[in-house]
Structures are given as structure tokens and as C-alpha cells.
Amino acid sequence: MTKLRIFVAGHNGMVGSAIVRQLAADENVELVVRSRQELDLTNQQQVSEFFSEQAIEQVYLAAAKVGGISANNTYPADFIYQNLMMQCNVIHAAHQADINKLLILGSSCIYPKLAQQPMNEAQLLTGTLEPTNEPYAVAKIAGIKLCESYKRQYDRDYRSVMPTNLYGENDNFHPENSHVIPALIQRFHKAKMTEQPEVVAWGTGTPMREFLHVNDMAQASIFVMNLPVEDYQKSTEPMLSHINVGTGVDCTIRELVETVADVVGYKGDIVFDATKPDGAPRKLLDVSRLKNLGWQYKINLRDGLSSTYQWFLEQETIRKV
Numbered sequence: 001m002t003k004l005r006i007f008v009a010g011h012n013g014m015v016g017s018a019i020v021r022q023l024a025a026d027e028n029v030e031l032v033v034r035s036r037q038e039l040d041l042t043n044q045q046q047v048s049e050f051f052s053e054q055a056i057e058q059v060y061l062a063a064a065k066v067g068g069i070s071a072n073n074t075y076p077a078d079f080i081y082q083n084l085m086m087q088c089n090v091i092h093a094a095h096q097a098d099i100n101k102l103l104i105l106g107s108s109c110i111y112p113k114l115a116q117q118p119m120n121e122a123q124l125l126t127g128t129l130e131p132t133n134e135p136y137a138v139a140k141i142a143g144i145k146l147c148e149s150y151k152r153q154y155d156r157d158y159r160s161v162m163p164t165n166l167y168g169e170n171d172n173f174h175p176e177n178s179h180v181i182p183a184l185i186q187r188f189h190k191a192k193m194t195e196q197p198e199v200v201a202w203g204t205g206t207p208m209r210e211f212l213h214v215n216d217m218a219q220a221s222i223f224v225m226n227l228p229v230e231d232y233q234k235s236t237e238p239m240l241s242h243i244n245v246g247t248g249v250d251c252t253i254r255e256l257v258e259t260v261a262d263v264v265g266y267k268g269d270i271v272f273d274a275t276k277p278d279g280a281p282r283k284l285l286d287v288s289r290l291k292n293l294g295w296q297y298k299i300n301l302r303d304g305l306s307s308t309y310q311w312f313l314e315q316e317t318i319r320k321v
Contacts, residue, residue: 006031104147147241188261209284210247253278
């Protein structure tokens, strides 16, 4: 039996590696992966030659330049240029190589800063974006529109999924550039090991956020990729070309901070510094479209945080060896 050759772009990243783990368990799949050193996705010629030489049948585009608020503010040109180039090169080369199945992963930052909560797919391009990550968001919106345009002009089956805040193994735990969950795990772990009497958390703790474990995201991506065309296109009018992926459940930052502290085993005090910025009061995705198509998340936040902390500890052990 001939195996299905699937290229996962960004296989070393958090989401790409989770997709690879799940696809690798399917004996009917032959995975194709390339490191950044082997294939520079911002190089049009390299990408074009790669696709022309490989008999690829499906593409998961999980490669992206990502970072927190500080990185987005400091390197806006890098964020818009690199993400646009990767998307343009991969999607166009896939089309030229006559690959009809492609899935691109976006970000919930594509929605307006003051979007109604929860945010549904129809709110795309209905308002002003959050200024701090606008270049990244514009690139991700362009990715959606690229897939939509190749569908309209060439009838390609190119699809888009928009995840909420993700976390899990292979996350970025850099002390300065990481997102909220890895930053909290790192901070509480250090405080526990050094017996610090208190940990300071930014803001009032009142904003609400939604979090999805990366293994659920990988499963949702594969689910959406394999949906029959008529099911993928089901939605309200006008036809929506992307699908939100999340839990549909949020919590306050205070609840998140206290849960991480409990999972890590930190027994000291937690102080919220209300002089620090809170950000948007709420960011929650409307995931009813995906739920109606038959997919729902499985990993609750506490269990996901526990498994992520165990992975973090294992990496700490490896680094010390």
C-alpha cells in the first residue's frame, strides 16, 4: 500500500512537533520534514525546488516567526517579512507542484482589538488590530486570504485554522521572550527551588484568557485537514474561509497564576502588581463552528499544565546532564 506523503513545515516548533507526533502514529503516513538549515522557507527558489523534487500530497504549514509583545514591538519588520515570505513561498510552490491539500495555522490575534466576545470567524477585518502585534497579524491574515484566493482561482483545497493561546511541550521557556504559561512555570519553579517568600504577577489578575493544549491543537488540525470539502465549507453567509480552534472556556489570569503555582508546588505568597498593564479584559474564541463539525478539546487546563510542568522538569534534567 502506498503511503500518504505529508510535509510538516515547522516540525521543530511547538505545534509542528505535536502534529508530527500524531501523524507518525499513522502507519499509512510517510512524513517529510526539513530543518531550517536544510530548507529556508523564506527562500523562494529553495522552496520551489523542494516541492518540485518531492512527491508531496499534503502540507501542514505550522512554520512561523513567533514571539511575545516585546519581540513583536522590537522586530516588527522581521515578523511581517518572514511570515509573509514563508506563507507565500510554501502556498505558491504547493500550487505549482499540483498539491491540492494544504492547511495553514494562524493566530487569534487576527481579530480586531475590540472584537465582540467570544470572537467568531465573521469578525475578521471588521476593526482595528492590536497595535503591538499588527505586523504579525497582517501576515497571518494574508495567509488566510492566500488560501482563500487559491481556492477561488484554482479550486485548491487550502484551509486555515486559527488557534487560541497554546501551551505544552516544546513551548518556549525563555525567561524574557516566553508567553504567559511557560513564563509562569519558569518563575514559580525558580521561586520554589530558591525558597523565595513571594512571587509577583503582573496586573490585577482580572483579565480572562483561553488556553488550549498543543496536543489538542494538533488533533484539531488533522481533523480539519481531513474534513470532507462540503463539511469544511459549511458556515453562515458569507462563506467563512477559516475555522477557530480553542476550548470555548476561559479563566481569569488570577486563576491561571494560582493553578500554575499549585501544579509546581510553590507554597509562598502571590502578589499582583496592579501598576503593570492588564491588556485586553477578555479574549475568547467562539468555537461553535468546529464543535458543530464534530471536534471538541479533551485536555483540561489543570491536566495540561501538569503534563507541561513534567516535560519542563525532564528538560531541566537533560540540560544538567
